[in-house]
Amino acid sequence: MTSPSPSSPRGFSRRTLLAASAASLAFLATGCTSSSADEREQVTSEQADELGAQVAVQEAVVSAFVAAGAADPALAAEVADLAAQADEQLTRLRAAAPDSSSSSSAPAGSAPAAPETRAWLRGQVATAAASHATACVDQSGARAALLGSIAAGLAGQDGRLA
Amino acid sequence: MADDDTDAGTLDERTENAALSEALAAEHAAIWGYGVVGAALDPTAQAAAVASEVAHRDVRDQVVTLLAERGTEPVGAEGGYTLPFPVLSPIDAAALAVTLEDGVSAAWVRVLDQSVERSTRELAVGVLTATEGRAVSWRTAAGQSPTTSAFPGLPAT
Numbered sequence: 273m274t275s276p277s278p279s280s281p282r283g284f285s286r287r288t289l290l291a292a293s294a295a296s297l298a299f300l301a302t303g304c305t306s307s308s309a310d311e312r313e314q315v316t317s318e319q320a321d322e323l324g325a326q327v328a329v330q331e332a333v334v335s336a337f338v339a340a341g342a343a344d345p346a347l348a349a350e351v352a353d354l355a356a357q358a359d360e361q362l363t364r365l366r367a368a369a370p371d372s373s374s375s376s377s378a379p380a381g382s383a384p385a386a387p388e389t390r391a392w393l394r395g396q397v398a399t400a401a402a403s404h405a406t407a408c409v410d411q412s413g414a415r416a417a418l419l420g421s422i423a424a425g426l427a428g429q430d431g432r433l434a
Numbered sequence: 435m436a437d438d439d440t441d442a443g444t445l446d447e448r449t450e451n452a453a454l455s456e457a458l459a460a461e462h463a464a465i466w467g468y469g470v471v472g473a474a475l476d477p478t479a480q481a482a483a484v485a486s487e488v489a490h491r492d493v494r495d496q497v498v499t500l501l502a503e504r505g506t507e508p509v510g511a512e513g514g515y516t517l518p519f520p521v522l523s524p525i526d527a528a529a530l531a532v533t534l535e536d537g538v539s540a541a542w543v544r545v546l547d548q549s550v551e552r553s554t555r556e557l558a559v560g561v562l563t564a565t566e567g568r569a570v571s572w573r574t575a576a577g578q579s580p581t582t583s584a585f586p587g588l589p590a591t
Binding site: 353354357358360361364401405408409410411412413414416417418420421422423424425427428429431432 | 445539542543544546547549550552555556558559560562563565566567569570571579580581582583584585586587588
């Protein structure tokens, strides 16, 4: 079935194809910079502002999970892994934002009581996913990759909450 | 420094087209792989594999057209691909689908990383989002946990 097989299993080990850009992507993963990444990843003030705004968007998602958990403890247990992923996303976004401390937190507000809590949380997650996806288009390089990835991750969460 | 010095990380149309070519190769692999997935699934579950394959065919056609418009020869499908593990059951099939979708996600994240055109990033983030949506369903079918990913397509830290 696999003959003739290419020298490497194209498509089945795509992560290895990221090796060429590992420096820039790793830069985002760790929050550290390298000289080449710095050079390529110079961010305009407008892009920096937009990235800071996306930090606030992600803070709202994290707040939404907290609020939903308070309103519906059973839901909190069910989506604990999703909440943890939202926290991870916020950490990486903050590391990537040139001045994330300047972003203002955008609280999600109070969640409705069950059984409306899930739909409310889903709406919060979907809104954030759309916001990150839109912002991703106006960024470049590793910042675009990070925002796009987070947007997709939150869209996946939206699907699971459905 | 020359503009085309990719070692220094400069982005240009060449880097973008190279990433799109890699994404196209990943789409070809996914289309091939879904043939294996479908063959190993129960008949009642094959609709999901067919829908996934159709989605990848649509993206493939979009990328082929885009590259051709730019005068870049689109990469073709391989004659065959090496499976990452034996696919002997519906669970194996779902796990293979996860591998396929994760591979495609990685390729499209690279497109985001390497693109200079806004329209290309729009395409990439749309494909990436749809790909992760399918991956969540396949992880569920494969019994994997967690079913979601915080950073689809990005290397693990």
